[in-house]
Amino acid sequence: MKNINRRDFLKAAGAAAAASVVAGCASSNQNNSIVPKQQGRSVIGLVAPKMDVVRVGFIGVGQRGYGHVKRMSHIDGARIVAICDTHDEVLEKSADYLVRERGLPKPALYRGGDLAYQEMLNRDDIDIVIISTPWKWHAPMAIDTMNSGKHAFVEVPLALTVEEMWQIVDTAERTQKNCMMMENVNYGRDELMVLNMVRQGVFGELLHGEAAYIHELRWQMKEIEHKTGSWRTHWHTKRDGNLYPTHGLGPVSQYMNINRGDRFDYLTSMSSPALGRAAYAKREFPADHERNQLHYIAGDMNTTMIKTIKGRSIMVQHDTTTPRPYSRHNLIQGTNGVFAGFPNRIALEQGGAKSFHEWDYEMDPWYKQYDHPLWTKMGEEAQRNGGHGGMDFLMFWRMIYCLRNGEALDQDVYDGAAWSVISPLSAQSVANRSESLSIPDFTRGAWKTAKPLGIVTV
Numbered sequence: 393m394k395n396i397n398r399r400d401f402l403k404a405a406g407a408a409a410a411a412s413v414v415a416g417c418a419s420s421n422q423n424n425s426i427v428p429k430q431q432g433r434s435v436i437g438l439v440a441p442k443m444d445v446v447r448v449g450f451i452g453v454g455q456r457g458y459g460h461v462k463r464m465s466h467i468d469g470a471r472i473v474a475i476c477d478t479h480d481e482v483l484e485k486s487a488d489y490l491v492r493e494r495g496l497p498k499p500a501l502y503r504g505g506d507l508a509y510q511e512m513l514n515r516d517d518i519d520i521v522i523i524s525t526p527w528k529w530h531a532p533m534a535i536d537t538m539n540s541g542k543h544a545f546v547e548v549p550l551a552l553t554v555e556e557m558w559q560i561v562d563t564a565e566r567t568q569k570n571c572m573m574m575e576n577v578n579y580g581r582d583e584l585m586v587l588n589m590v591r592q593g594v595f596g597e598l599l600h601g602e603a604a605y606i607h608e609l610r611w612q613m614k615e616i617e618h619k620t621g622s623w624r625t626h627w628h629t630k631r632d633g634n635l636y637p638t639h640g641l642g643p644v645s646q647y648m649n650i651n652r653g654d655r656f657d658y659l660t661s662m663s664s665p666a667l668g669r670a671a672y673a674k675r676e677f678p679a680d681h682e683r684n685q686l687h688y689i690a691g692d693m694n695t696t697m698i699k700t701i702k703g704r705s706i707m708v709q710h711d712t713t714t715p716r717p718y719s720r721h722n723l724i725q726g727t728n729g730v731f732a733g734f735p736n737r738i739a740l741e742q743g744g745a746k747s748f749h750e751w752d753y754e755m756d757p758w759y760k761q762y763d764h765p766l767w768t769k770m771g772e773e774a775q776r777n778g779g780h781g782g783m784d785f786l787m788f789w790r791m792i793y794c795l796r797n798g799e800a801l802d803q804d805v806y807d808g809a810a811w812s813v814i815s816p817l818s819a820q821s822v823a824n825r826s827e828s829l830s831i832p833d834f835t836r837g838a839w840k841t842a843k844p845l846g847i848v849t850v
């Protein structure tokens with residue numbers, strides 16, 4: 393096995409470059425246009441040899457990963473072989489669930505140091521690895537996974553810097569392994585329906601999209617030792633930009649055929665002041681508490697504008713701090729009309745139930761006509777198994793289906809990289825008076841001929 397250890401990885405990634413992007417320091421726009429020499433074949437449309445049973449390993453079974461273990465245990469044709477986590481409590485909880493509640497064999501458990509996962513990767517009876525760890529681990533773990541001959545499935549965002557994205561793309565191409573960032577929102581009922589409507593031309597020619605992660609999460613600052621807030625809070629002190637771009641952007645990108653006929657060209661980004669986290673810390677923690685010693689720099693609301701090669705525009709917002717209702721916007725505007733989410737509403741010039749001057753909030757007729765075939769087939773089971781209204785289960789079901797049936801996955805390494813790179817680039821733009829920055833073409837030109845994602849029927 394050719395594992396890269398973390399020290400070598402960081403060296404290779406160019407720790408200095410990574411640090412400058414993390415800190416949002418100035419860096420020339422030209423750097424983003426440099427395309428590293430390709431080390432292998434493109435993995436667009438990659439089909440892995442059919443697997444009868446998909447043997448699964450997990451790295452990270454905290455708040456997200458534990459749910460993944462539960463869901464995976466309900467999927468036909470998937471077998472959980474091994475689990476790794478540095479926190480004993482969550483490791484045992486996952487094993488207990490499988491043995492006691494599901495009556496399944498106890499998986500091999502890997503614990504101890506930060507690199508214990510590499511021991512798990514040494515096994516030769518694992519096909520895919522589900523990575524649900526803190527963000528800084530996504531790139532090294534995905535790269536080690538592919539280098540060990542396994543397919544990597546990584547939580548969002550795929551990685552943190554431009555350099556890491558390229559390293560992941562290069563490794564996928566060199567090893568011919570899948571590296572899918574698991575953007576679950578693309579499997580939501582509404583997002584699937586809108587994709588189907590877009591493909592049927594309901595909105596006309598696409599012009600503009602709006603995407604967001606607006607989700608008040610200040611309460612996570614109370615998670616100090618373990619759980620999401622124990623590490624995620626610190627990102628608000630390290631990067632002023634969009635910390636989490638992919639949930640809203642993934643679906644809009646699929647509507648627009650990003651990396652499959654169009655691609656992101658450049659972006660510009662602007663942040664509001666960063667006030668909410670410090671105010672919350674002052675209100676909720678003693679003056680000498682660690683949360684009151686942190687210097688929060690991530691603007692409470694970040695707004696990034698992306699231009700595509702075909703001239704379309706996309707607004708992406710991030711705000712996990714201000715008191716306001718949840719939204720991913722999920723807006724797509726075409727020449728014939730618009731769909732917007734949160735709450736769902738439609739206005740069309742032709743083919744709508746009302747005049748386009750008025751929103752139509754009545755979704756049932758639209759679901760009836762345009763529900764995605766995948767949702768029609770699997771939606772009920774997905775909702776029964778839970779996870780953000782069924783989207784999490786449906787994503788896993790579809791991943792395992794593709795692997796068992798020799799089909800290409802719906803999201804590839806280029807999608808994960810393009811959607812995630814908005815984070816470091818937004819920080820770079822914010823730091824330089826919203827300078828316009830080129831967005832790397834991780835497909836190295838293959839977007840021009842790649843086929844759009846079809847409306848799959850299973």
Ligand SMILES: NC(=O)c1ccc[n+]([C@@H]2O[C@H](COP(=O)([O-])OP(=O)(O)OC[C@H]3O[C@@H](n4cnc5c(N)ncnc54)[C@H](O)[C@@H]3O)[C@@H](O)[C@H]2O)c1
Pocket residue numbers: 451452453454455456457476477478479482505506507508509524525526527529547548549574575576618619620621
């Ligand atoms: N797609 C979604 O809807 C969604 C929702 C929540 C979280 N997430 C993503 O899931 C990931 C995990 O988030 P979370 O909320 O579960 O965080 P968490 O802190 O609850 O869980 C992370 C787990 O990783 C473990 N870990 C840390 N370093 C490790 C290492 N070196 N080796 C093995 N295990 C290690 C921790 O002990 C912990 O159990 C993040 O990337 C987050 O963005 C995605």
